[in-house]
Amino acid sequence: MSLEVEARGSNRLPDIETDVAIVGAGPVGLMIANLLGQSGVRVLMIEKLEQIIDYPRAIGLDDESLRVFQAIGLADTLVPHTTPDHWMRFTTGDGYCFASIEPRTDEFGWSRRNAFLQPLADNVLCEGLKRFPRVQVLFGHGVESFEQDAHGVTIEARDVSGATRRIRAGYMVGTDGGNSFVRRTLNVSFDGRTKPNKWIVVDVRNDPVGEPHIYLVCDNERPYVSAALPHGIRRFEFKVMQNETEEELSKPENMAKLIRKLVADPDKVDYIRKRVYTHNARLADTFRVGRVLLAGDAAHIMPVWQGQGYNSGIRDASNLAWKLAMVVNGTSRPSLLDSYTAERRAHARSMTHLSEVAGDIVAPETKLGKAMRGLLIKSSAVFPSVRRYFVEMRFKPMPRYERGIVLLxxxxxxxxxxxxxxxxxxxxxxxxxxxxxxxxxxxxxxxxxxxxxxxxxSPVGRMFIQPRVRTPEGQIVRLDDVIGNNFTVLAWGADPTFGLTDGARVIWEHLGGRFVFAKPDVQMSHSDDVPAGVLAIGDVQNRLKDWFGARPTSVVLLRPDRFVAGVCSPQEVSNAIIELAGKLDLVMHANQSI
Known part of the structure; x- marks a missing residue:
């Protein structure tokens, strides 16, 4: 009897082997799959639902996340489903705006705050996977169990018909949400708290309000949120008071009472969905256990107030995918993956605290919390610096890696x-x-x-800027679009390869790295100073000159996720490359002597 006949007879489907199995086809899993697909990695996504979720959830998209969509070539497809420069305004119940978050910087190439519709973004990611023949998605398959050994992970999955199959993967990533089966099976602690109060979220079509931003209203009677979204969608969120239930609040007459103060005719609202939820703030003790990794809500969940749950998950994907690709493709040893927890966990913790503090402002639970909110309201009127602190979004902790793949x-x-x-x-x-x-x-x-x-x-461990630059062909594009997702040595005003040792050059070739020579835009017509193998770019906006001019070094080493791995002078490039190779724990072949 053949193995295939035997499998059918025992209600088993054929086995599958893959490099990376991703459990959960939410935005984080889909993003990781796209990033790995670009690197030629075999990927299998396993999703228990029969299609991606089609109802609205996250509504806020950061410039950092849009930069990751750009990295996988899907930003232009996503942007029509966004609202750039989407300000967040904190107001009192009588309409006084005491804090407005309206950053106008585009240092990373995109608007800092954007509204978006998650189902459309998720669909963009899912459709994007069709570009990669080595990426496969199994919808309607739930993971029953898994176990790992020194060489990989064995997964047992069951489809909607009850048939089972065995999946063998080199690595597995759990992106299966806050109630993650992967995390619970690994017995990874998930410490934090759940707020005692609940909120009801109401999404409607044909926006009955029309105000263009998001408003967090600190109403003493019942705090609420009103947010404009793309394509005529609006989100309302109302605090659920004690003894109120989702069933009661969802009745037409009670829903009309909730939104009567916001719309002219509450009986003519076109509802999409209504759902009660709680605010959780939890963080996994580690994001890696052997060959299994956690990302997104499986690793951390946070209140919705700053829209950072989605964006933190995309940051996880961007940080993890290039490291996982290097390990799977044999460029680095598995120890590289230890840097994932070291780099991402601390920042996820910071974003959780930020979201909790915003919640304390909107709906304080204690007398002290209400007193602090009152102080903030008064100080914003008296001290311009307090208002500026919010307007410029200075409170937001930007990712900053002090451990991991950084030369510090x-x-x-x-x-x-x-x-x-x-x-x-x-x-x-x-x-x-x-x-x-x-x-x-x-x-x-x-x-x-x-x-x-x-x-x-120090700029090391922080995301590098993304200005517009001129290519040798004369086109003006965003920086990442010309240098790609490669490791990059970028130097201002000088050839970064002058004096480069043979060993450093071998390492950079092994990494698929690029050498980039940035110069004033008016000098682009002169190419005698640009050797073969070096890419020259013109500093159209003078932002690169300003960035380097504010620092004592003129060369940066950029990682694939566009974070600064190190800085040095032109004569120190070889030593910096060799030091970075040690951090990456590279696997060098016998003929690649350094």
Whole structure:
């Protein structure tokens, strides 16, 4: 009897072998699959539902996330489903705006805050997978169990008809949501808290309000949110009071009472869905256990107030995918994957605190919380600097990697009693606010807790800017579109390969890296100073000159996720490349002597 006949007879489907299995076809899993597909990795997505979820969920998209969509070639497809420059305004119940978040920077190439419709974005990602013949999606398959050994992960899955199949993968990524089966099976702790109150989210078509931004209304009677979304969609969110139920609130007469203060005729609202949810803030103890990794809501969940759950998941995908591709393709050893938790967990924690603090402002649970909100409202009217702090979005913790694939000295254990006390001060609104402020080591609270931050002004471990530049062919494009998703040595005003050692050149070729020579745009017609194998770009907006002019070094080493791995002078490029190779734990072949 053949194996195929035997499998049918026992209600088993044929086995599948793959490089990476991704459990859960949400946005994070779909993004990882697209990034891995670009690198030629065999990917199998396993999703228990028979199609991707089609109802609205996340509504806020950051510039960082749009840059990742750009990296996989899908930004132009997604942008028509977004609203750029989507400001967030905190108002009192009587309409006084005491804080407005309206950053106007485009340092990473895109608007800092954008509204979007997640089902359409998820569909863009799902359709994008069709470009990659080595990426396969199994809808209607639930994971029953899995176990890992030294060489891979064995997964047992069952489809909607009850048939089972065995999947063998080199690595597995759990992107299966806050109630992650993968995380629970690994027995990874998921510590945090669930707020006692609930909210009802109401999505409607044919926007009955029309105001163009998102409003978080701190109404003393019942806080609520009103958010304009693309294509005439609007989201309302109302706090559910004690003894109210989803069933009761969803009745037409009660729904009409909720939105009567916001719309002219509550009986003529075109509802899409209504759903009650709670706000959770939880963080996994680790994002990696052997050959199994966690990403997105499976690794961290946070309240919706700053729209960071979706964006934090996309950051996970961008950080993890290039490392996983290097390991699967044999470029680096598996130890490279340890840097994923080291780099992403701390920032996910910071974004969770940020979301919790925003929730404390909108709907404080305690007298202290209400007092703090009152103080914020009064101070915003008296002190322009307080208002500017919100307008420019200075409160948002940007990703900053001090450990992992960065050429920095290991940070010393600093901070005394106050630092340790702040680490444990997350239960009340004041504690959450102080904890958030202390995570910015340059802030007053951070300096008091940890002392002066010696790396405060270093660009290493931070995302690099993305200005528009001119190509040798004369086109003006965003930086990433010309340098690609490669490792890149980018130098200002000089050939980065002058004096490069043979060993450093071999390493860079092994990484598929690029050498880029940035110069003033008016100098692009002169090419005698650009050797073969080096790409010249023109600094159209003078932003690269300004960036390098504010720092003592003129060369940056960029990672595939566009974070700065290191900085150096032109004469130090070879040493920086060799040091980076050590961080990446490269696998070099016998004929690649360095």
């Amino acid at each position: 000295p290991e940070p010393k254990k600093t901070g005394g009693w106050l630092a340790r006390r702040l680490e444990r001060a997350g239960n009340g609104p004041l504690g959450r606010l102080l904890n958030l402020m202390s995570q910015n080591r340059a802030s007053l609270v951070g300096r008091l807790a940890y002392g002066r931050d010696p790396l405060e002004k």
